[in-house]
Amino acid sequence: MATFGLLDYEQASPEVRAVYDDIMAVRGTDFVGNFWKALAHDPAALRRTWEAVKDVMRPGALDPLTKELLYLAVSATNQCGYCIASHTAAARKAGMTEAMFAEVMAVVGMANATNRLAAGYQVEIDERFRNQP
Amino acid sequence: MATFGLLDYEQASPEVRAVYDDIMAVRGTDFVGNFWKALAHDPAALRRTWEAVKDVMRPGALDPLTKELLYLAVSATNQCGYCIASHTAAARKAGMTEAMFAEVMAVVGMANATNRLAAGYQVEIDERFRNQP
Amino acid sequence: MATFGLLDYEQASPEVRAVYDDIMAVRGTDFVGNFWKALAHDPAALRRTWEAVKDVMRPGALDPLTKELLYLAVSATNQCGYCIASHTAAARKAGMTEAMFAEVMAVVGMANATNRLAAGYQVEIDERFRNQP
Amino acid sequence: MATFGLLDYEQASPEVRAVYDDIMAVRGTDFVGNFWKALAHDPAALRRTWEAVKDVMRPGALDPLTKELLYLAVSATNQCGYCIASHTAAARKAGMTEAMFAEVMAVVGMANATNRLAAGYQVEIDERFRNQP
Amino acid sequence: MATFGLLDYEQASPEVRAVYDDIMAVRGTDFVGNFWKALAHDPAALRRTWEAVKDVMRPGALDPLTKELLYLAVSATNQCGYCIASHTAAARKAGMTEAMFAEVMAVVGMANATNRLAAGYQVEIDERFRNQP
Amino acid sequence: MATFGLLDYEQASPEVRAVYDDIMAVRGTDFVGNFWKALAHDPAALRRTWEAVKDVMRPGALDPLTKELLYLAVSATNQCGYCIASHTAAARKAGMTEAMFAEVMAVVGMANATNRLAAGYQVEIDERFRNQP
Numbered sequence: 001m002a003t004f005g006l007l008d009y010e011q012a013s014p015e016v017r018a019v020y021d022d023i024m025a026v027r028g029t030d031f032v033g034n035f036w037k038a039l040a041h042d043p044a045a046l047r048r049t050w051e052a053v054k055d056v057m058r059p060g061a062l063d064p065l066t067k068e069l070l071y072l073a074v075s076a077t078n079q080c081g082y083c084i085a086s087h088t089a090a091a092r093k094a095g096m097t098e099a100m101f102a103e104v105m106a107v108v109g110m111a112n113a114t115n116r117l118a119a120g121y122q123v124e125i126d127e128r129f130r131n132q133p
Numbered sequence: 134m135a136t137f138g139l140l141d142y143e144q145a146s147p148e149v150r151a152v153y154d155d156i157m158a159v160r161g162t163d164f165v166g167n168f169w170k171a172l173a174h175d176p177a178a179l180r181r182t183w184e185a186v187k188d189v190m191r192p193g194a195l196d197p198l199t200k201e202l203l204y205l206a207v208s209a210t211n212q213c214g215y216c217i218a219s220h221t222a223a224a225r226k227a228g229m230t231e232a233m234f235a236e237v238m239a240v241v242g243m244a245n246a247t248n249r250l251a252a253g254y255q256v257e258i259d260e261r262f263r264n265q266p
Numbered sequence: 267m268a269t270f271g272l273l274d275y276e277q278a279s280p281e282v283r284a285v286y287d288d289i290m291a292v293r294g295t296d297f298v299g300n301f302w303k304a305l306a307h308d309p310a311a312l313r314r315t316w317e318a319v320k321d322v323m324r325p326g327a328l329d330p331l332t333k334e335l336l337y338l339a340v341s342a343t344n345q346c347g348y349c350i351a352s353h354t355a356a357a358r359k360a361g362m363t364e365a366m367f368a369e370v371m372a373v374v375g376m377a378n379a380t381n382r383l384a385a386g387y388q389v390e391i392d393e394r395f396r397n398q399p
Numbered sequence: 400m401a402t403f404g405l406l407d408y409e410q411a412s413p414e415v416r417a418v419y420d421d422i423m424a425v426r427g428t429d430f431v432g433n434f435w436k437a438l439a440h441d442p443a444a445l446r447r448t449w450e451a452v453k454d455v456m457r458p459g460a461l462d463p464l465t466k467e468l469l470y471l472a473v474s475a476t477n478q479c480g481y482c483i484a485s486h487t488a489a490a491r492k493a494g495m496t497e498a499m500f501a502e503v504m505a506v507v508g509m510a511n512a513t514n515r516l517a518a519g520y521q522v523e524i525d526e527r528f529r530n531q532p
Numbered sequence: 533m534a535t536f537g538l539l540d541y542e543q544a545s546p547e548v549r550a551v552y553d554d555i556m557a558v559r560g561t562d563f564v565g566n567f568w569k570a571l572a573h574d575p576a577a578l579r580r581t582w583e584a585v586k587d588v589m590r591p592g593a594l595d596p597l598t599k600e601l602l603y604l605a606v607s608a609t610n611q612c613g614y615c616i617a618s619h620t621a622a623a624r625k626a627g628m629t630e631a632m633f634a635e636v637m638a639v640v641g642m643a644n645a646t647n648r649l650a651a652g653y654q655v656e657i658d659e660r661f662r663n664q665p
Numbered sequence: 666m667a668t669f670g671l672l673d674y675e676q677a678s679p680e681v682r683a684v685y686d687d688i689m690a691v692r693g694t695d696f697v698g699n700f701w702k703a704l705a706h707d708p709a710a711l712r713r714t715w716e717a718v719k720d721v722m723r724p725g726a727l728d729p730l731t732k733e734l735l736y737l738a739v740s741a742t743n744q745c746g747y748c749i750a751s752h753t754a755a756a757r758k759a760g761m762t763e764a765m766f767a768e769v770m771a772v773v774g775m776a777n778a779t780n781r782l783a784a785g786y787q788v789e790i791d792e793r794f795r796n797q798p
Contacts, residue, residue, distance in 0.1 A: 006257075031261070033259050033262075034256045034257055034258070034259050035247070035250070035251055035254075035256050038254040038255075038256045039250060039254060041254075041630060041634060042631075042634035042637075042638070044720070045250075045634060045637070045638050048717060048720060049246075049247065049250070049641075052243060052713060052717065053243060053247070055709070055713060056236075056239045056240055056243045057240070057243075060232070060236050061230060061232035061233045061235075061236050062202075062233055062236045062237070066199055066202065067236070067240050069195075069199065069203060070202060070203060070206045070237060070240045070241065070244070071240055071243075071244045072386075073203045073206050073207055074206055074207070074210050074240070074241055074244035074245060074248065075244060075248055076382050076385055076386035077207050077210045077211065077382055078210065078244075078245065078248045078611065079381070079382065079385040079477065079478065079479055079611065080248040080251055080252060080611055081258065081385070081388075082251040082252070082256050082257075082258055083244070083247065083248050083251050084385060084386060084388060085258045085259075085262040085263065085388065086258075086259070086262050088262075088388075089261070089262050097194060098440060099193070099194035099441075100194045100195055102194075102440060102441035102444060103189075103193050103194050103195045103200070104195070104203060104386075105382075105383055105386045105387065105441075105444070106189045106441070106444050107189055107190070107200050107203045107204055107207070108203065108207055108382050108383075108386060109379035109380065109382050109383050109386075109448075110185060110186060110189045110190075110204075110379065111203070111204045111207035111208060111211075111216070111220075112207060112211065112378040112379050112381070112382045113182075113375035113376065113378050113379040114168070114182065114186070114216065114375065115207070115208055115211045115213040115216050115345065115378070116342050116343055116345065116371075116374050116375050116378045117168070117172060117178075117182070117371055117374075117375050118168055118213055118215040118216050119213060119215070119342055119345040119347070119350060120338075120342035120350060120370075120371045120374060120375075121168075121171040121172060121174075121371065122171075122347075122350060122351065122354075123167045123168050123171045123215050124139075124167055124215075125167070125214065125215055125218045125219075126166050126167050126218075126219070128164070128222070129166075129218040129219050129221075129222050130218065174364065174368060175365075175368035175371075175372070177454070178368060178371070178372050181451060181454060182375075185447060185451065188443070188447060205652075209648050209651055209652035210648055211345065212345065212647065212648065212651040212743065212744065212745055213345055214651070214654075217651060217652060217654060218654065221654075231706060232707075235706060235707035235710060237652075238648075238649055238652045238653065238707075238710070239707070239710050241648050241649075241652060242645035242646065242648050242649050242714075243645065245644040245645050245647070245648045246641035246642065246644050246645040247641065248611065248644070249608050249609055249611065249637075249640050249641050249644045250637055250640075250641050252608055252611040252613070252616060253604075253608035253616060253636075253637045253640060253641075254637065255613075255616060255617065255620075272523075297527070299525050299528075300522045300523055300524070300525050301513070301516070301517055301520075301522050304520040304521075304522045305516060305520060307520075307763060307767060308764075308767035308770075308771070310587070311516075311767060311770070311771050314584060314587060315512075315513065315516070315774075318509060318580060318584065319509060319513070321576070321580060322502075322505045322506055322509045323506070323509075326498065326502050327496060327498035327499045327501075327502050328468075328499055328502045328503070328506075332465055332468065333502070333506050335461075335465065335469060336468060336469060336472045336503060336506040336507065336510070337506055337509075337510045339469045339472050339473055340472055340473070340476050340506070340507055340510035340511060340514070341510060341514055343473050343476045343477065344476065344510075344511065344514045344744065345744065346514040346517055346518060346744055347524065348517040348518070348522050348523075348524055349510070349513065349514050349517050351524045351525075351528040351529065352524075352525070352528050353510075354528075355527070355528050363460060365459070365460035366460045366461055368460075369455075369459050369460050369461045369466070370461070370469060372455045373455055373456070373461075373466050373469045373470055373473070374469065374473055376451060376452060376455045376456075376470075377469070377470045377473035377474060377477075377482070377486075378473060378477065379448075380434070380448065380452070380482065381473070381474055381477045381479040381482050383434070383438060383444075383448070384434055384479055384481040384482050385479060385481070387434075387437040387438060387440075388437075389433045389434050389437045389481050390405075390433055390481075391433070391480065391481055391484045391485075392432050392433050392484075392485070394430070394488070395432075395484040395485050395487075395488050396484065471785075475781050475784055475785035476781055478610060478611065478612055478780065478781065478784040480784070480787075483784060483785060483787060484787065487787075497573060498574075501573060501574035501577060503785075504574075504577070504781075504782055504785045504786065505574070505577050507781050507782075507785060508581075508778035508779065508781050508782050508785075509778065511777040511778050511780070511781050512774035512775065512777050512778040513774065514744065514777070515741050515742055515744065515770075515773050515774050515777045516770055516773075516774045518741055518744040518746070518749060519737075519741035519749060519769075519770045519773060519774075520770065521746075521749060521750065521753075538789075563793070565791050565794075566788045566789055566790070566791050567779070567782070567783055567786075567788050570786040570787075570788045571782060571786060573786075577782075581778075581779065581782070584775060585775060585779070588768075588771045588772055588775045589772070589775075592764065592768050593762060593764035593765045593767075593768050594734075594765055594768045594769070598731055598734065599768070599772050601727075601731065601735060602734060602735060602738045602769060602772045602773065602776070603772055603775075603776045605735045605738050605739055606738055606739070606742050606772070606773055606776035606777060606780065607776060607780055609739050609742045609743065610742065610776075610777065610780045612780040612783055612784060613790065614783040614784070614788050614789075614790055615776070615779065615780050615783050617790045617791075617794040617795065618790075618791070618794050619776075620794075621793070621794050629726060631725070631726035632726045632727055634726075635721075635725050635726050635727045635732070636727070636735060638721045639721055639722070639732050639735045639736055639739070640735065640739055642717060642718060642721045642722075642736075643735070643736045643739035643740060643743075643748070643752075644739060644743065645714075646700070646714065646718070646748065647739070647740055647743045647745040647748050649700070649704060649710075649714070650700055650745055650747040650748050651745060651747070653700075653703040653704060653706075654703075655699045655700050655703045655747050656671075656699055656747075657699070657746065657747055657750045657751075658698050658699050658750075658751070660696070660754070661698075661750040661751050661753075661754045662750065
């Protein structure tokens with residue numbers, strides 16, 4: 001039922017194939033998700049988005065699993081069905097256990113609740129939270 | 134400029150003081166934030182919320198720092214000023230470095246972007262993301 | 267610090283004054299809030315918005331207090347500072363007690379949490395919720 | 400297509416069954432919704448969430464119907480499909496008529512519009528809305 | 533699977549038919565979308581919403597295509613499935629090419645990212661952005 | 666009150682200065698906004714974000730003014746104070762008149778309302794909106 005066709009490897013231009021190849025190489029898989037196949041209608045956006053995702057998600061001060069958990073927490077907050085499904089899978093591949101998943105969801109639920117309590121009660125920011133080094 | 138008065142320890146009922154005491158004991162501090170002092174107008178909500186926060190944020194399958202980073206990611210996604218300020222402080226106390234903070238923000242920005250691309254392009258969930266164990 | 271000037275009654279055109287007059291008459295007050303004074307830069311939007319608000323908020327199957335509580339719940343969910351402040355005031359004028367306010371916030375917090383849990387756990391809609399009369 | 404299995408009563412541990420039993424007893428029904436069956440993978444979250452929902456939704460300064468309408472208003476604002484379906488059903492059970500539903504939606508639509516107008520026009524909070532008792 | 537029946541022209545009251553007729557006349561089509569057929573359960577909301585949409589979307593300082601692109605950008609930001617589908621169709625009818633669609637999505641993704649970076653980094657508004665004419 | 670210091674040109678590393686120089690050159694100004702000065706704490710994010718913004722906002726199938734209006738519409742929907750202020754200024758510089766601003770806001774308000782009505786009424790996507798070329 002997708003409104004936009006999904007661009008398969010066979011139909012893709014060399015420019016798009018190069019991105020698909022890099023996605024599969026970096027992720028050590030032979031699979032390219034529908035997100036990329038939809039975005040491929042705009043090859044420049046495909047490349048820009050993939051390069052940014054690759055850059056942002058690579059190990060740094062935070063390990064890949066932690067980054068996937070953060071991605072999942074944002075996706076659940078925004079209630080993005082596709083992103084929840086794909087990043088739950090990605091987080092599992094990166095090592096997320098069921099217990100970790102449950103704890104991510106518990107924090108997401110709690111934070112979404114207290115965010116609204118803070119706003120609704122019009123809580124002023126404490127002085128000590130303003131003057132961070 | 135808070136619409137709701139903040140309930141200081143001195144003015145508080147024994148019931149509210151007990152929660153304040155527990156917050157300070159669990160966190161190893163002599164400080165109670167404005168969020169709790171505003172919520173204290175509803176002692177039942179104060180206790181329920183604090184017990185849930187304490188339960189959710191304690192070490193489990195995820196360590197306290199990771200949980201604080203998740204809290205911060207949700208708060209930034211929701212653009213809750215109070216929560217961003219207080220949980221940036223809490224995450225730093227739990228060990229977040231500036232490099233970690235920057236990586237959290239990078240993931241948050243990226244996820245918020247791709248969440249909308251997935252929705253806007255009406256991307257269908259891949260079959261393999263549906264049949265998770 | 268408003269970017270857009272606020273249009274006071276004295277400066278306003280007859281068209282805008284007529285809306286201001288109606289706001290004050292319907293609400294039984296001599297006060298017009300900044301929201302309307304900002305929107306007045308677009309007289310057609312001012313009239314359209316006010317007529318819709320007047321229509322939607324008048325007593326019907328739901329009483330005015332319940333409608334104000336709903337408005338406040340939405341505003342807290344969206345974390346709109348202006349709207350939370352103005353509709354807290356409006357709800358109080360319509361009879362909201364502090365106990366009611368606290369219960370509204372408790373429901374808002376809870377619903378914002380469970381909304382994300384339902385999304386994050388990818389919960390399918392129960393068959394019986396689909397076939398409502 | 401649920402990614403997470405739904406935990407039926409028969410498969411559930413005594414701990415989970417106790418929560419299911421309480422849900423059915425409090426609601427006077429023999430039905431437990433998919434939300435709870437998904438959350439049951441984390442028995443502690445199941446219990447904590449149910450106890451909080453039970454506590455928040457019980458009659459107080461606001462009656463159960465008003466609370467359900469607020470829940471529905473938040474769920475529609477967040478566009479949570481599961482929550483809209485389940486809380487529309489719950490609100491009907493609590494006495495919501497079609498006319499009430501239509502008025503809830505009208506307020507939700509209006510509030511979501513004016514929230515953005517207030518933000519977009521950068522409206523400053525009126526002095527009188529700041530100094531509430 | 534709609535919870536609310538869709539009110540077809542044949543079943544509709546003269547009041548609802550008058551709105552349907554106007555929708556078809558203004559849009560030069562013999563088609564009325566499900567959105568209107570659902571909203572028709574509340575004839576007053578149907579009329580009020582249609583009159584507002586007609587008023588807001590008519591050519592003015594902005595042309596109809598630009599308005600449809602804005603509608604689509606908001607709908608993608610809110611991740612409203614129905615609205616994305618219907619306004620993608622409407623924008624195409626108004627002249628949106630695939631290249632335009634891709635650029636709208638690119639801006640939507642970018643803005644959703646930088647909105648969170650600005651919030652997360654707690655960026656203060658520049659003095660020069662405050663004093664607009 | 667910024668929690669994060671703003672990195673001025675004088676303090677900045679050659680890497681950061683190169684980005685600042687490019688921002689000023691592309692925009693034809695001697696001004697660098699606080700957003701960039703905060704993000705500069707993470708030079709890689711600064712460069713990646715600026716390159717993406719430059720790429721996305723350059724004239725293409727859509728002109729720069731239309732792109733700024735879309736940016737503003739998203740920012741108002743997300744209620745991001747900094748972004749609304751800075752992109753209102755940017756849109757004005759790109760040619761947005763007060764009448765255009767008012768029409769953008771009118772569409773933003775309307776779309777935010779109807780997005781929730783579509784969700785709340787659980788409107789199914791029309792068949793004809795599914796099968797787009």
